[in-house]
Amino acid sequence: MSDTQVTDAHGEAIDDDKRDFIFIATGAAAAAGAVSLGWPLVAQMGKAADTLAAGSIEIDISKIAEGQQLKMLWRGAPVFVRHRTPKEIAEAENTDISKCPDPQTDSERLVAKPDGTIDPRYLVMVGVCTHFGCIPVGESGDYDGWYCPCHASHYDTSGRIRKGPAPRNMAIPDYTYISDTVIKVG
């Protein structure tokens, strides 16, 4: 090798190892730079601080009559609070959940009051179809619960998916009873 040594413009010998090192170091610095700049470019699309902070809502559930449903906007999506009739409660509780696509008992879908009791009359859930996000219509469908008109998903009186393309039960939001009759969502 040494008898045909490569020289640069100044007649100095070229050290290949040194060149490789410079190439790799430059490449590595450029890659690190691209990634650290790329991340902010991607992350800016996420939820902004004000969206994340978009507070909580309080709902006085005593004002909802039996068989009535309240719809409130929370985080841009509707929250349903339904005062269920005894028939609806019975249907929700007496379902053989082993046949449900997303098995959950009715009481698993309710939140206890401060004294530890569960009031099965009030069902609180995010009123968004788990298929592609349409808002299901109440008191309809094959299971007396909700029916999503977009692609025909049927939910029962506990908001569980029973038939149609939606994969999951309607979601239960984070909520607590701050008194016997007032709930706080979020």
Added chain:
Amino acid sequence: MSGHPSTYEPKYGATKWLDQRLPIIRMGADFMTFPSPRNLNYWYTFGGILTLCLVSQIITGIILAMHYVPHTELAFESVQRIRRDVPFGWLLQPMHAVGASMFFFAVYVHMFRGLYYGSYKAPREVLWIIGCLIYLVMMATGFLGYTLPWGQMSFWGATVITGFFGAVPVVGESLQQWLLGGYAVDNATLNRFFALHYLLPFVIAGLVGVHVWALHHVGQNNPIGITPKTKKDTLSFHPYYTVKDAFAVVVFLLIFAFFLFYQPDALGHADNYIEADALKTPPHIVPEWYFLPFYAILRAVPDKLAGILLMLGAIAVLFVLPWLDTSKVRSMRFRPVARGFFWIFLFFCFILGWCGAETPDNMVPFLSVGDKGLNFTWLSRIATFYYFAYFVIILPILGLVEKPKDRPESITKAILGDSSHGAAAPAE
């Protein structure tokens, strides 16, 4: 653009000077004299029509953007204001909205033309794939634009389509909320959709440039699919095809004008004249007509993820079509059996469009009595099956077993028979 030897001769001092530094006039001149097969029919005028559509969308779009306000509280009203109060807004807004439909109509004709004449086969695979990419970006642009007027269909269409991303296993929900910039479709979503809707048409313009580059590199296909052999098989693009394209454009614009002046809302959905309401889903959500066949494929399967994959597959299959069709014969004119399957394919594409517009549980008229017979879910399943079978079963097998008809030796022979030395050949 390569493909044929340049015949441009700069005549003046200034053009000679420029030609040595930037041969831009030469490029234009070579474009105008590009040798095109002499037998191109009117199905070949849609490329020119599409170029016009793109230019029209960009010009009217930039004008709309001068008056439109991308905010959830003002967007709906600002579009109404464009239509009622802005000078000539009544003309320019529908030019853009109807224009989108005309654009898609033209692109569908253009694509079916390619399917019929085998324009995707060697050596035009890359040309075809770039076309598929353009179609994909057009679909994105159309979807984003439809969100902007912030009507009920805008809002719920955006909700359903962005919901697709929620079906991705594990990261689905985070991905969807990242795209939306929130928990649901809201102001952040509208704003970014506007920014992207402004950007994508220029991406399309760039892709069109590459599309035409590829076209001029491999040369145009033609209705008989025989490669031009001699100079007699071709004509200069100008004036022969500039005139033919111009005539087709006039006819196209007549149809455009009919919708524009008499039926500006016929191609849209009445629910989009109701302002977006996050608390109420319209009872019957449908996409714009040009997405209906894909919507039908989406709904044909009862599973969320499978439906989306099938729908994406319906587009993906177009990209690999050059390698699925095993026949070396380009034009369906010489493939009597394949031609029959092609027309059935077209028929089922219309059926899919029909299914996409109907409620899945409803019964199909003529094919059912009472609640017995075929409902739209099953009809869309049959049509979806044929859609895929055409590409992955029929075309691959037919190419191996079908006996094509005899093909003429050359384009000129096909037109003039053996007396092709006569005066009938136009002077060049």
